[in-house]
Amino acid sequence: MSEELTEYKGAATMEKIASLAKRRGFVFQSSEIYGGQSGAWDYGPLGSELKNRIAANWWKEMTQLNDNIVGIDSAILMHPRAWEASGHVENFTDPLVDCKKCKARFRADHLSPEEIASKKCPECGGELTPARKFNLMFKTLIGAIEDDANAIYLRPETAQGIYVNYKNVIQSSRMKLPFGIAQIGKAFRNEIVTKNFIFRTCEFEQMEMQFFVKPGTDTEWFDEWKKRRWAYYEKLGVKIDHLRWHQHGQDELAHYAKGAYDIEYLFPMGWKELEGVHNRSDYDLSRHTLYSGKDLQYIDQDDGGKKYTPLIIETSAGLTRTLLMLLCDAYDEEKVADKGNEDDWRTVLRFHPSVAPITVAVLPLMKKDGLAELAKDIRNDLRQDFSTDYDQSGAIGRRYRRQDEAGTPFCVTVDYESKENGTVTLRFRDSMEQTRLNRNELAARLSAEIKNYRRT
């Protein structure tokens, strides 16, 4: 194992990432024309495409590539009793401290022991209030007339929608233990401090999988899921020395957890949680049994009809946080010496082609002499199988730079020779190398390049 990195040494800063994200249409501030809504962000043309592709990639990994995992899509609004059962009404709190002088707010668990002991504000030195518990769930009302309306919560995690449907899934899909249920969806938390761009927001998306296992086999499955989730990031081509495990100590463990590990990523602002892998024991199903009065035990036909409450291993990743991680991981600035200009720099996003918002851009060298029409025709050939773009405006070098900034791994350039003999240029984003091939070979070549992609 290589030695753990202690500080971030890449080219990205949060400011650069946020600025590129806005400039290229990945992420915009929510309600920007009204001055912005903190804790919420909008995903633009490239960002929504990137988010969809990350989600599709995770979904395929968890459902399609596993025999025993199925997906669901449960409602954001759930019966309020579900949140009492889950422990969120009582325990889903963060310790909040305020500065009496500058009014800044902090999470006490994010301050250092020295800062806590000194009771001094890290920003202005003013006096800090004692910590008080602050519930993170958003509460609203359901019902037409306010007087009759009932309090209801926006879900703070997608997991509970899975637990309350576990029996429905068994009955409708004939699943047998061990099996998993995956879900991708919005979650809402009234976070005390939202900073670092989209890292911690009040509205975000999660990709969660709950794996139901027989008592006595949880330790083995916990280890297995830790391995599989690590391998997933390796497959995505993420910088491995920017990933590490963090085991939760007794003081960090959530109210439901028997064991918990986080996969952390080295962001420009330091090591931060990307995904949690948790051994939730039988806590969730036992609590829902107690609060709903419904028997949620599993009848094990392979073990003489024995009845028991399954244990749960959870893998819980943030979709929007993964998007931020991939932006940081892919970001690079490189001095390029093409066109004789030694001082030329490019900004490039080295996304894995399986998640890049645009896989291939088709560029005619000139708009005239039928090159635009030919390029559009080639794009039409490719668009059924690949996410494509077409760009005819500006000098070709500038167009390559634009695609580099969008993270497009391949560009196809159509020139006069293409008209004569049907060949085109395929340009590779990472190496900027180019190769000539017949347009009829493009689709097969691109598929092979995507499959065999390794970031250099």
Ligand code: ATP
């Ligand atoms: P923290 O203690 O940092 O607030 P957590 O440990 O409570 O986070 P989990 O409940 O384990 O987080 O959530 C699982 C995953 O969901 C996290 O690893 C993260 O990727 C994502 N996530 C959680 N909260 C947020 C948020 N406010 N904004 C964006 N993503 C989030």
